[in-house]
Amino acid sequence: MFLTRHRRASQARTRSSLLRVSPMSAAVLVLVGAVLAAPVVAASLSTTSMTVSVGETATRSVTSVSGTVTVASSNAEVASASYRASSRTGGTLAVTGVAPGSTTVSLRDRNGTKSFAVRVAAPMTVTPTELTVGVGASASLTVANAASESITVSPTSTTVFAARVASSTTVTVTGVGVGAGSIVVSDGQTKVTVAITVTAAAVQPPIVKGQLLASNCYQCHGTYGSGGFESIDGASASEIYSQLKSYAASTSANSIMAAHAAGYTDAQLQAIANYLSTVNK
Amino acid sequence: MHRRQFLGLMAVGAASAATMPALLTLSRPGPARAASLIPVPADASLAGKRVVVVGGGMAGAATAKYLRLWGGTGLAVTLIEQAPTYTSNIMSNMVIVGERTIDSLAYRYDTLTGWYGVTVVQGTVASVNPAAKSVTLASGAVYTGDALVLAPGLEFGSLPGAYDVAKTPHAWQAGAQTVQLANQLTAMADGTDVVITLPKAPYRCPPGPYERACVIADWLKVNRPSSHVYLLDANPSIQAEAANFASAFAGSSASGYTVTYRHDVVIGSLDSAARTVTYTYKDDTGTVQSVTAQPAGVLNPIPPMQAPPILRNAGLCAANPANGMAYAPVAPLTFESAIAVSATDPTPRFPGVHVVGDASAVPAEWYPGYTGSASVGIPGVPKAGHIGNQEGKTAASAIVRRLRGDTTLAAETDLVLNSACYTPITRGNATSPGTATWLSAVYEYDAPAKKMYAAQGQPRAASSATTRNFSDMLVWFNTVMGDTFA
Numbered sequence: 001m002f003l004t005r006h007r008r009a010s011q012a013r014t015r016s017s018l019l020r021v022s023p024m025s026a027a028v029l030v031l032v033g034a035v036l037a038a039p040v041v042a043a044s045l046s047t048t049s050m051t052v053s054v055g056e057t058a059t060r061s062v063t064s065v066s067g068t069v070t071v072a073s074s075n076a077e078v079a080s081a082s083y084r085a086s087s088r089t090g091g092t093l094a095v096t097g098v099a100p101g102s103t104t105v106s107l108r109d110r111n112g113t114k115s116f117a118v119r120v121a122a123p124m125t126v127t128p129t130e131l132t133v134g135v136g137a138s139a140s141l142t143v144a145n146a147a148s149e150s151i152t153v154s155p156t157s158t159t160v161f162a163a164r165v166a167s168s169t170t171v172t173v174t175g176v177g178v179g180a181g182s183i184v185v186s187d188g189q190t191k192v193t194v195a196i197t198v199t200a201a202a203v204q205p206p207i208v209k210g211q212l213l214a215s216n217c218y219q220c221h222g223t224y225g226s227g228g229f230e231s232i233d234g235a236s237a238s239e240i241y242s243q244l245k246s247y248a249a250s251t252s253a254n255s256i257m258a259a260h261a262a263g264y265t266d267a268q269l270q271a272i273a274n275y276l277s278t279v280n281k
Numbered sequence: 282m283h284r285r286q287f288l289g290l291m292a293v294g295a296a297s298a299a300t301m302p303a304l305l306t307l308s309r310p311g312p313a314r315a316a317s318l319i320p321v322p323a324d325a326s327l328a329g330k331r332v333v334v335v336g337g338g339m340a341g342a343a344t345a346k347y348l349r350l351w352g353g354t355g356l357a358v359t360l361i362e363q364a365p366t367y368t369s370n371i372m373s374n375m376v377i378v379g380e381r382t383i384d385s386l387a388y389r390y391d392t393l394t395g396w397y398g399v400t401v402v403q404g405t406v407a408s409v410n411p412a413a414k415s416v417t418l419a420s421g422a423v424y425t426g427d428a429l430v431l432a433p434g435l436e437f438g439s440l441p442g443a444y445d446v447a448k449t450p451h452a453w454q455a456g457a458q459t460v461q462l463a464n465q466l467t468a469m470a471d472g473t474d475v476v477i478t479l480p481k482a483p484y485r486c487p488p489g490p491y492e493r494a495c496v497i498a499d500w501l502k503v504n505r506p507s508s509h510v511y512l513l514d515a516n517p518s519i520q521a522e523a524a525n526f527a528s529a530f531a532g533s534s535a536s537g538y539t540v541t542y543r544h545d546v547v548i549g550s551l552d553s554a555a556r557t558v559t560y561t562y563k564d565d566t567g568t569v570q571s572v573t574a575q576p577a578g579v580l581n582p583i584p585p586m587q588a589p590p591i592l593r594n595a596g597l598c599a600a601n602p603a604n605g606m607a608y609a610p611v612a613p614l615t616f617e618s619a620i621a622v623s624a625t626d627p628t629p630r631f632p633g634v635h636v637v638g639d640a641s642a643v644p645a646e647w648y649p650g651y652t653g654s655a656s657v658g659i660p661g662v663p664k665a666g667h668i669g670n671q672e673g674k675t676a677a678s679a680i681v682r683r684l685r686g687d688t689t690l691a692a693e694t695d696l697v698l699n700s701a702c703y704t705p706i707t708r709g710n711a712t713s714p715g716t717a718t719w720l721s722a723v724y725e726y727d728a729p730a731k732k733m734y735a736a737q738g739q740p741r742a743a744s745s746a747t748t749r750n751f752s753d754m755l756v757w758f759n760t761v762m763g764d765t766f767a
């Protein structure tokens with residue numbers, strides 16, 4: 001799904017960017033700019049290199065051409081190259097990244113051949129591309145291979161979620177209201193759409209009443225009442241409660257359980273009994 | 282419920298108190314216990330959140346375990362502990378008198394890491410930045426959390442005179458000093474005395490020094506019959522279980538030994554090399570008496586103790602007027618630092634920074650109209666391991682609820698903390714089991730005062746030293762350690 005969407009986006013970009021240097025890629029602009037400053041004469045082309053992203057097309061002008069120009073990429077599965085004449089002596093060379101890897105592009109006219117290395121960088125990826133988050137909870141998207149330090153996300157807030165760029169590799173999404181929507185993460189070259197679903201039932205156990213109160217018993221009866229002096233988990237609430245009440249009322253002078261139970265209010269004993277009857281079942 | 286099974290096990294353990302193999306296996310995390318381990322719920326809702334816990338003792342280890350149990354698999358918990366294993370202070374008096382080995386008190390962090398998924402980092406925290414909720418290790422590594430829990434225990438101070446802890450170990454933090462003190466006792470000549478001093482409250486484990494006096498006196502009775510124990514107490518009276526200890530010190534039928542107990546002791550000077558102590562005390566008529574250079578065969582000064590420098594230097598502490606020592610004041614419901622923004626603004630200055638265990642100071646009081654005997658216990662939340670574990674659970678619960686955005690937390694008033702100490706009075710031998718007493722206390726939250734108070738009729742102490750209490754003591758010890766480390 002991701003691949004299909006990505007390919008469609010890159011085809012659109014190839015069509016529109018042939019005529020100009022893509023303003024989106026700062027890195028490529030610098031490299032191509034250097035070449036533009038010293039217009040290429042096939043016979044005197046200085047050795048250079050170029051980096052493009054997958055789906056991106058970088059262009060540069062060629063001058064002082066003599067005769068017919070042909071261009072070739074040594075590995076067309078990594079990058080393709082084409083030349084379009086604008087006059088008899090000049091035109092535009094376009095290199096389009098196809099897949100991550102390296103290739104050599106050669107330009108040939110009557111006077112000779114010039115070659116330069118092209119590296120095609122992997123496109124930005126965002127994982128996951130489908131996210132489920134509870135209302136009030138947050139989750140992160142991880143961004144890799146971004147072409148620039150400043151990634152953007154849109155929209156940043158809807159009635160369903162709020163999204164925020166936390167760093168150059170992380171986007172945080174917080175659930176606002178139940179529903180579904182999507183965000184687009186962009187590094188200026190690649191756009192990735194992430195589907196967001198916000199669920200009402202937060203995927204978390206509720207904080208149960210009695211959880212902390214009952215944990216007072218675990219130093220003597222084991223974690224969650226599972227052992228120690230006696231296991232006290234899993235019996236019915238009324239059974240545990242009535243035992244606690246009789247301990248609390250006991251005047252036995254040498255029973256630590258009686259001394260302990262006497263320290264709670266009736267409501268607390270009830271909450272503890274209810275909680276312990278539900279654990280470890 | 283398995284009482285009968287347990288008693289069966291206990292019989293084996295109690296009969297061979299010196300080695301207690303069956304019980305020791307129970308106290309260690311291992312495959313035999315795996316069936317009762319509670320799984321961490323597969324709940325990723327707190328993914329991306331991290332809590333940093335400093336100190337893997339009674340309070341810190343319990344905090345880390347319960348953060349995972351209640352926070353679920355999504356919550357990252359990092360526990361920073363300087364030692365590779367924890368040595369329990371509880372039961373360490375039994376090492377001094379040869380009833381247990383120090384190794385039998387060692388607890389590993391395997392179960393916290395392997396089962397509960399806590400990330401344990403072995404390292405020493407050098408400084409705390411409470412505003413950033415971060416800590417810096419001696420190695421330079423920095424750990425930052427959405428919440429920070431500090432549980433580093435206590436630092437031991439000095440005493441007047443030529444005091445040298447290397448010569449007269451306090452053994453109030455179990456480990457090498459405990460073994461050293463045990464060796465000093467074994468090397469002691471019959472007819473020389475054991476002199477123990479204890480500092481003004483609050484100190485770690487209120488009944489602990491009295492317990493130590495008892496088990497050593499019980500050991501002398503058999504092994505150095507002409508020797509005697511002196512307990513020099515800086516406090517005006519016995520600080521916990523007064524009736525039980527007073528009766529044991531006086532040579533009750535249960536104890537069969539005596540201990541000379543002196544109160545209101547002010548140490549003038551103490552010489553660790555010469556093993557002498559010069560001090561004043563109040564006799565029972567209230568008259569001040571002085572003693573010059575009392576000699577000891579074994580001198581065991583327990584110095585005053587306070588929160589360690591990493592807390593004091595971070596501005597988290599305040600001096601306790603009772604003993605001049607500094608501890609970290611906390612709000613009971615969350616164990617969050619109660620240090621205020623300023624003298625005029627009581628808002629907590631370091632939200633999200635929690636202090637649990639002995640380093641903390643919990644505001645506490647007797648309940649209004651208390652009519653019981655104050656001599657049975659102590660009028661505050663004690664510095665002790667059983668309740669330190671509960672403080673850890675309280676902080677863990679508050680942190681998880683805050684991270685989940687639970688708004689009922691602020692309205693919560695239903696907090697209970699409980700403390701329990703079992704105290705050996707006699708050690709037992711091949712033919713008769715030992716005897717022990719206990720002290721139990723339940724503290725309730727007083728919402729208007731924002732303090733803990735000992736609930737009606739609390740604390741309560743055992744009515745007498747019994748053999749049943751002695752075997753219960755071992756069940757309790759294994760269970761509280763299991764609830765903390767396994």
Ligand SMILES: Cc1cc2nc3c(=O)[nH]c(=O)nc-3n(C[C@H](O)[C@H](O)[C@H](O)COP(=O)(O)OP(=O)(O)OC[C@H]3O[C@@H](n4cnc5c(N)ncnc54)[C@H](O)[C@@H]3O)c2cc1C
Nearest residue numbers: 336338339340363370405406433434486638639665666667
């Ligand atoms: C003889 C004796 C008997 C006792 N009997 C009882 C009893 O019967 N019942 C009871 O409830 N209590 C008892 N206690 C008290 C109990 O042992 C302590 O109160 C308890 O251990 C305190 O827990 P804590 O987590 O605050 O500190 P500790 O258990 O001391 O743990 C602190 C941990 O932090 C680590 N640490 C410290 N500083 C750093 C740092 N800078 N970086 C990294 N790690 C650090 C330490 O290595 C240690 O592991 C007894 C104590 C003694 C001495």
